Amino acid sequence: MASIVKISSADICQSDGSVILQNIGLEIGEGEFIYLIGKTGSGKTSLLKTLYAALPLDTGNGEVAGFNLKSVNRKNVHLLRRKLGIVFQDFNLLTDRSVEENLHFVLRATGWTDQAEMETRVEEVLNEVGLQGKRNSMPFELSGGEQQRVVIARALLNKPPLILADEPTGNLDPETSDDVLTLLRNLAKQHNTAVLCATHDYRILQNFPARIIRVMNGNLIDDDN
Ligand SMILES: Nc1ncnc2c1ncn2[C@@H]1O[C@H](COP(=O)(O)OP(=O)(O)OP(=O)(O)O)[C@@H](O)[C@H]1O
Numbered sequence: 001m002a003s004i005v006k007i008s009s010a011d012i013c014q015s016d017g018s019v020i021l022q023n024i025g026l027e028i029g030e031g032e033f034i035y036l037i038g039k040t041g042s043g044k045t046s047l048l049k050t051l052y053a054a055l056p057l058d059t060g061n062g063e064v065a066g067f068n069l070k071s072v073n074r075k076n077v078h079l080l081r082r083k084l085g086i087v088f089q090d091f092n093l094l095t096d097r098s099v100e101e102n103l104h105f106v107l108r109a110t111g112w113t114d115q116a117e118m119e120t121r122v123e124e125v126l127n128e129v130g131l132q133g134k135r136n137s138m139p140f141e142l143s144g145g146e147q148q149r150v151v152i153a154r155a156l157l158n159k160p161p162l163i164l165a166d167e168p169t170g171n172l173d174p175e176t177s178d179d180v181l182t183l184l185r186n187l188a189k190q191h192n193t194a195v196l197c198a199t200h201d202y203r204i205l206q207n208f209p210a211r212i213i214r215v216m217n218g219n220l221i222d223d224d225n
């Protein structure tokens with residue numbers, strides 16, 4: 001299996017230079033679905049941020065979607081980000097714009113220019129997440145679960161080979177959490193999209209079993225090994 005993420009001998013550091021995870025290795029295959037679990041403050045979000053180059057990788061090696069994390073810089077980081085779908089709670093929807101405008105905003109920011117192509121793509125992703133009727137809704141007119149599906153739709157715009165999700169069910173009730181997980185799992189299967197999903201939600205680990213990587217004492221423990 002070809003890999004979409006390959007990290008070796010890497011230190012994960014915060015922006016103040018403190019080392020959060022030391023000498024870690026991680027390999028994710030194309031289309032693979034993986035949970036990232038661990039206590040509050042253990043370093044899950046820091047790892048995800050390193051993978052999308054919001055935190056620098058200074059020690060060790062890292063390759064994500066064909067990009068060497070050590071040679072990613074301000075000028076080319078958008079090329080890496082175009083290959084990633086990011087589902088983060090602090091990557092909120094823009095509240096003063098409709099669903100459609102939120103999605104167009106991301107398309108323009110990632111280099112799309114053809115208006116007709118943009119409209120087609122927006123319609124496609126809204127269909128994929130079951131929100132075709134909501135393109136003109138404002139975020140505040142949507143439920144939490146619907147907003148989360150818009151965030152997933154936004155992550156899908158550029159057909160990324162890798163989705164990084166940070167507690168995607170964080171504020172959702174059990175049934176809506178299951179819907180979001182079903183959606184992510186189906187996307188992973190249908191489009192061969194790899195998903196790395198940080199979660200505290202033990203319900204979904206049970207209901208949707210997959211490989212689990214545990215962050216503990218500054219290390220990664222892979223339940224597969
Ligand atoms: N911006 C920051 N600057 C400095 N240190 C930070 C910053 N953000 C987080 N940290 C520290 O990095 C460590 C790992 O935090 P991180 O957010 O990666 O944990 P987490 O596993 O995602 O936790 P949670 O489950 O609560 O989301 C913690 O000790 C935290 O205090």
Ligand SMILES: [Mg+2]
Binds near residue numbers: 044045
């Ligand atoms: Mg976190």
